[in-house]
Amino acid sequence: MGRLIQAKELQGKNTVAFARRLLGCALVRTLADGRQERHLIAETEAYNGWEDRASHASRGRTPRNAPMFAAGGIWYVYLCYGVHEMLNLVTGPEGFPAAVLIRGVTGITGPGRLTKALGIDRQLNGAPVAPASGLHLEESVTVPARWIQRTPRIGVDYAGPEWAGKLWRFRVDAERLLKLAAEKSARG
DNA sequence: TACTCGATCGGA
DNA sequence: CCGATCGAGTAA
Numbered sequence: 001m002g003r004l005i006q007a008k009e010l011q012g013k014n015t016v017a018f019a020r021r022l023l024g025c026a027l028v029r030t031l032a033d034g035r036q037e038r039h040l041i042a043e044t045e046a047y048n049g050w051e052d053r054a055s056h057a058s059r060g061r062t063p064r065n066a067p068m069f070a071a072g073g074i075w076y077v078y079l080c081y082g083v084h085e086m087l088n089l090v091t092g093p094e095g096f097p098a099a100v101l102i103r104g105v106t107g108i109t110g111p112g113r114l115t116k117a118l119g120i121d122r123q124l125n126g127a128p129v130a131p132a133s134g135l136h137l138e139e140s141v142t143v144p145a146r147w148i149q150r151t152p153r154i155g156v157d158y159a160g161p162e163w164a165g166k167l168w169r170f171r172v173d174a175e176r177l178l179k180l181a182a183e184k185s186a187r188g
Numbered sequence: 189t190a191c192t193c194g195a196t197c198g199g200a
Numbered sequence: 201c202c203g204a205t206c207g208a209g210t211a212a
Contacts, residue, residue, distance in 0.1 A: 045195070054195070056208095064208055082206035084196050101195055112196050155195055 002026060002138035007073025007129065010091045015098040018091050019046035020150075020170045024143040024177060027105055029118050030134045037118070040140055040177045043104035045153045046168040047088070050097060054159035054166075057097030067126050068097040075135065077115070077125040084112030085121045089129065089137070103154070106174040141180040147172050 005025065010018065022044050029037040047055040047068075056065040056078075067076040067090055076088040076099050092098035103111045115121065120135065127133040150167040157164050 047195075056195080059209085062209070078195090079205095079207065081194055081196050081204080083204065086195060088195085103195085110196070153195070158194080 002140045004131075005129070005137040005139060007071070010072030010089065010129070011093050012072075013049075013092055013096060013098070015048040015091050015100065016046040016168055019044040019100045019168065020148065022089070022100060022102075022137075023148060023170055023172045024141040024180065026138045026140040027102065027118075028131070028136050028138055029120075030131055030136075038138075038140075039105035039108065039118070040174075040181060041102060041105050042174045042177055043102075043109075043171045044169070045101040045103055046098070047101065048098050048168070052159075052166075053163040054153060054156035055097065055099075058159075061097070065097065068099050069095060070126075072098070073129050075124045075127050075129060075133070077120065077122050079122065080112070085115040086111050087115050087120055087124075103169070104171075104174075106177050141177060141184055143172050143177070143180065147176055 022041050025041050027039045027041055050057055052058055057068050061069050067074055070090055071094040072091040074090045076090050078086055080086045087102045088099040090099050108114045108117050130136050149171045151169045152165055153169045
C-alpha cells in the first residue's frame with residue numbers, strides 16, 4: 001500500500017513531467033467485492049495543451065474531449081478504432097486540456113489490452129481518480145532515472161513531425177519494476 | 189445526412 | 201500488411 005495520489009497533485013501544467021513520474025506508481029482497481037488489484041505503471045504518454053496536434057484537444061473542446069478541459073484528477077476514457085477503450089488520467093488546471101495515456105502496466109502491454117484486462121470502459125469517463133470510483137492511483141516504487149526510456153509517442157504520425165517527434169512517451173522495463181517492488185516488500 | 193478516419197490489435 | 205468496428209468530427 002502506498003500514499004494515495006490526490007487530485008491537487010494533478011492540477012499543474014507539468015504534464016510531461018507527470019507522465020514520467022507516473023512510472024512505478026500503482027494503478028489500483030477496486031472490484032465489486034471490495035478486493036483490490038494493483039498494477040505498477042510501466043508505460044505512459046503525455047498529451048499536452050491545445051497546440052499539441054496529436055491531442056484530441058488540438059481542435060478545441062468537443063463533447064468527447066470535454067473531460068480533458070476539466071481540472072486534473074479525473075479519468076478520460078474513450079473508444080479508439082471502434083474497438084479499444086483507452087484509459088487517460090486528466091491533468092492540468094481547469095481549462096488547460098491535458099492528459100496522460102496509461103499505455104501499460106506490469107504484465108500487460110498495450111493500452112487496449114490494459115483496459116480489457118482491468119474491465120475498464122467508458123463508464124469510468126469523467127469519474128474522479130479515487131477509490132470510490134473503483135480506480136485510483138498510489139505511489140509505489142521509485143524508478144531510477146537511468147531505467148527510464150523516452151521515445152516519441154505511438155500512432156500519432158498524423159500530427160506531423162514536430163508533434164509526433166516529441167519525446168513524450170515514457171517506459172520502464174516491467175521486470176525491473178517487479179524487482180523494485182520485491183525489494184521494497186522485503187524491506188518491510 | 190454522408191462521408192472520413194482514428195492515442196490499436198491480432199491474424200494472414 | 202490488412203481488416204475489424206463504431207462513434208466523433210466535419211461538411212453540407
